[in-house]
Amino acid sequence: MTLTRAGAAPDTDRDAKSDTRHAGVRIAILTDETGWHTGRLKKAFRARGAEARCVDLADCRIDTTWQPHGLVVPGFGHTLPDAVFVRGIAGGTFEQVTLRLGILHALRESGVPVYNDARAIERSVDKSMTSFLLHRAGVPTPATWAVESVAFAQRVLMREAAAGRQVVLKPLFGSQGHGLKRLGARRGGLAPMPSLAPYRQVAYLQRYVAGGRPGFDWRVLVIGGRAVAAMRRVGGKDWIHNFAQGALCEPAELDAPLAQTAVQAAAALGLDYAGVDLIPNPDDAARPLVLEVNGVAAWRGLQSVTPLDLAAALADDLLERRLAAQRRLLTQVDESTDTPAVATLPARHA
Known part of the structure; x- marks a missing residue:
């Protein structure tokens, strides 16, 4: 594998066992399931002196009686983690997913670096x-249409088929290749647009590229x-x-x-x-x-196909870029207002 200057990898070859620069830092890995990925992340954070624990967003809550900030992250008591790594968000009802994303927004508003934050995930x-x-x-990305109108989606399909092209129908929300259908001319005719019921009445169509x-x-x-x-x-x-x-x-x-x-x-x-x-x-x-x-x-x-420790690279970026940037920002705010640092930092450690 060749890395260009634009894609140079972070240095993760140092002796992480002796790294204590992040001692005392507490990380919440937000996930709905534990396994290979969370195990690698916890090991990488631990090697850098930071403590990481897995937390399910479904177990977090907004509680305005919970002092001092009204936000509860299990395992952190009345304090907040120093940073959050979002590894997974469980599916659920519209209300459940909205609340879980709202908690990510609340963490950011409380001064906690969220990696990736709710806006980016949305x-x-x-x-x-x-x-x-x-x-x-x-x-550069293939031509794409997202509509609720079955009639318009059918017209797109007809135009693309007339030009000798096909389109892919995808769920608006989905991953791992589930629910994809390739549409276009078949045996000299054009198949009709399938029912959008399995796609929650939304047609997300993308021009097929072989x-x-x-x-x-x-x-x-x-x-x-x-x-x-x-x-x-x-x-x-x-x-x-x-x-x-x-x-x-x-x-x-x-x-x-x-x-x-x-x-x-x-x-x-x-x-x-x-x-x-x-x-x-x-x-x-x-x-x-x-x-x-x-x-x-x-x-x-x-x-499985790269020698770079990807969990280590992720941990380094969170600790040395995102968390460090947040702390520099808080220091600048503190210096500009002439207030004690404790007044500007969110209450994290009891």
């Missing part, structure tokens, strides 16, 4: 907003504004190349076009870390197309 989870923001930022033979796409992990590792996902379930759908992971050269496009995509959504899915652009080899951007990215498949 943009990446909603594929229509992802497409809009990528387009607005000039990031991934070559054998079919593949790229997954690039962006951390702190730098592309740090890439892989090719080959094969899988027909034309769907997700690792969860059986695709094989191969190391990929992280060349300048791939790295720069992935970094631009993550920046367009305001993500601290992101898994960016790209595919070759048939019209311009120097501008790969961004298919999706994952704001709660898994990296187990990618870790």
Whole structure:
């Protein structure tokens, strides 16, 4: 794997066992399930002197009787964590998901660095907003339509089929390649638009781009504004190349076009870390197309083909960039107001 200057990886080769610069720092890993990813993260934070514990957002609450800030994070008592790493948010009703995202917003408002924060996650989870923001930022991405009208969606399908193209129908919220359907002309005719009931009455359509033979796409992990590792996902379930759908992971050269496009995509959504899915652009080899951007990215498949310790790179970026920046900001506020530091720092440690 080659790393360009634009995609240089953080230095994670130092002797982390002797690193005590972050001693006493407490991290909440927000997740609805524990396993390989959370185990790697806890180990990485522990090696850097920080304590990390897993917390389910469903167990957190807003409680205005809870002094001093009205926000309860289990395991932290009446204090707040120094930083939060968002590893997973469980699905649920609209109200449940709204509350969980509201807690992330509340943590940010309380001065806690949230990695990735609720605003960025909301943009990446909603594929229509992802497409809009990528387009607005000039990031190459396939033509996309998001509508509630079945009639309009059918017209899009007819126009694309008449031009010899196909479209992919995707759930607006979804991941790991579930629920994708490729639509277009079949046996000389045009199949009708399928029912949108399984898609919650929303048609998110993206122009289909073939991934070559054998079919593949790229997954690039962006951390702190730098592309740090890439892989090719080959094969899988027909034309769907997700690792969860059986695709094989191969190391990929992280060349300048791939790295720069992935970094631009993550920046367009305001993500601290992101898994960016790209595919070759048939019209311009120097501008790969961004298919999706994952704001709660898994990296187990990618870790299997790169020597870089990705959990360590994530921990370093959270501690040395996001948390350090927050502390510098609080120090500047303190100096500008001539108030004691304890008055500007959120109550974290009893």
